[in-house]
Amino acid sequence: MITGTTRLTALLGSPVAHSISPMMHNEAFRLLGLDYAYLCFETKEKDLEEAVRALKFLNARGFNCTMPLKVRMCDLCDQLSDAASLMESVNTAVIEEDGTLRGENTDGVGYMTSVKEAGYDVIGKKMTLLGGGGAATAIAVQAALDGVSEIALFNRRGKSWQRAQALADKLNHNTNCRVSLFDSADLSTLRSQLADSYLLTNATSAGMAPDTDASPLSDASVLHEGLIVSDIIYNPRQTRLLADAKARGCRTFNGLYMLLYQGAESFRLWTGAKMPTEKIKELYFSGQ
Numbered sequence: 001m002i003t004g005t006t007r008l009t010a011l012l013g014s015p016v017a018h019s020i021s022p023m024m025h026n027e028a029f030r031l032l033g034l035d036y037a038y039l040c041f042e043t044k045e046k047d048l049e050e051a052v053r054a055l056k057f058l059n060a061r062g063f064n065c066t067m068p069l070k071v072r073m074c075d076l077c078d079q080l081s082d083a084a085s086l087m088e089s090v091n092t093a094v095i096e097e098d099g100t101l102r103g104e105n106t107d108g109v110g111y112m113t114s115v116k117e118a119g120y121d122v123i124g125k126k127m128t129l130l131g132g133g134g135a136a137t138a139i140a141v142q143a144a145l146d147g148v149s150e151i152a153l154f155n156r157r158g159k160s161w162q163r164a165q166a167l168a169d170k171l172n173h174n175t176n177c178r179v180s181l182f183d184s185a186d187l188s189t190l191r192s193q194l195a196d197s198y199l200l201t202n203a204t205s206a207g208m209a210p211d212t213d214a215s216p217l218s219d220a221s222v223l224h225e226g227l228i229v230s231d232i233i234y235n236p237r238q239t240r241l242l243a244d245a246k247a248r249g250c251r252t253f254n255g256l257y258m259l260l261y262q263g264a265e266s267f268r269l270w271t272g273a274k275m276p277t278e279k280i281k282e283l284y285f286s287g288q
Helices: 021-032 045-057 070-076 082-087 107-117 134-146 161-174 187-195 240-247 256-271 277-284
Strands: 007-013 036-042 062-065 092-095 101-104 126-130 150-155 178-183 199-202 228-231 251-253
Touching: 007 021, 007 045, 021 036, 021 256, 021 277, 045 062, 045 070, 045 092, 062 256, 070 101, 082 101, 082 107, 082 134, 082 161, 092 256, 101 256, 107 134, 107 256, 126 134, 126 187, 134 150, 134 161, 150 161, 150 187, 161 178, 178 187, 228 240, 240 251, 256 277
Parallel strands: 007 036, 007 062, 126 150, 126 199, 150 178, 199 228, 228 251
Antiparallel strands: 062 092, 092 101
16 A cells, blocks of 8 residues: 555666566565555666656665666765675665665575575585676676685677676685686586586576577586586576486576565665565466
8 A cells, every 4th residue: 555655666777567576576565564665667778867866856765777777877876785896787776864875786696595595505615607797797796705615607708708807807806706717618618617516507598588499508418417507597497408407417496586586685675674585486486
């Protein structure tokens, strides 16, 4: 129920009409009896600063932002969390009572929580991560901050190579995690890095619908029994990578709950309360 004291939270981005975040957050507010509401606002990058100013003026509690706004949001925040600073990306903003804007990034938290909820503990262990884009960056940063001991980062040589190298250098300098960058086309190196990895994570779009026959691996024989394989893709629920991994005796999980848990962390930052994730799973997620 909307009251005269209801605090606004929101999602800014383009497009946002498809988002399930309003259903998740508004149902969680209702379940906990919290006087908040969550709305979506279609926002182009050129209009972001004006939109943020309006939300501050209207005494909103905070907001999420999605692509293409995450990088630009860094410049509009008064403070950045360690994760947002290292990622150079903000997906959650908290408007403090004095009007200052604190930038956070919960994408990596969402992934790391999904690992834990799937029953695995990667802390103090080695992971191999495929990709050099925004999702891979968020996962690498949060994994390093949380205490993963080593990350073997595989990326294509091309436009994003320098960005991936800069990320590896930054994490090596600012965390206790050892990060090494390798060419994803180097199959022999991938095989050797996976040999002592606890977890392999695909943070590329290879295998996402409609191109469901694609895989980030050109040869599934690099996978070994005992390796845990995850894919941030959740459409389809079982990608070709996950199917190949199961056939090789690996335990697997998909990216279905990464969205849920990144939203739950935003919810906590705004309200101080824990989102009732089990109930939200029942309502909006059909399991892995």
